[in-house]
Amino acid sequence: MSQQRDRVAFVSHCILNQATRARWAGGGARREAGMLRDVVEVLLSQGVGVVQLECPEFSLYSNPRPLRSKDGYDTPVFRDHCRGIAVRACDLMERYVDGGGRSNVVAIVGVENSPSCGVNSVTRTVEGENVAMPGRGHLMDELEAEMHIRGIEIPLIGVSLRPKEQRKGLMRLRKAL
C-alpha cells in the first residue's frame, strides 16, 4: 500500500528556504516568510518526507542577483550547472526504490514562473518584457530529460507564489500524494 511506504517528494529549494529567492537593487522576487507554509503543510499532513533540491540560481550567483528570465539564464554555464543538479537528484531518486521495485518518490514540486523551477509556466523575455509563458524552467528541463533517460516516471507539479495559482497547484499536489 502506498500509505505504508516511506514516501518522499523532491522539492525546489526555496519551498523550504525562501532566503534563496532573488533579490536585486531596489526589489526582489515574490516571497513568503521562511518557507511556503501551505506546501509544507500539505506534505506534512500526508506524511510525506521532503528532499530539497539545490537552488541553481543561488548556488551559482547568490544574492543579490539581477532579475532574469529563462532567456536571461540561457547560457552554457547555467545549463551545465542545472544539468549537474539534475543528475545528482536522479542519482538520489534511484535510491528511493522499495523492495517491490516501486519508487517512493511521489512527486517533484517546482515553482511556477521561475526561470529555473517553473513546471507549467516560466518567465520569458518577449520584446524586452518579462512575461509568464507556458513551459518549464532550466532545472525542470534538465530534470525531465535526465529522468526520461533513466526511465524515472514521477509527476512534476508546480506551485505558485501567486495566491490564486497556488490554490490550483496545491490541489494538484494533494491529488498526486
Ligand code: SF4
Ligand atoms: S531557482 Fe528555483 S529554488 Fe531557486 S529561488 Fe528560484 S524557484 Fe526557488
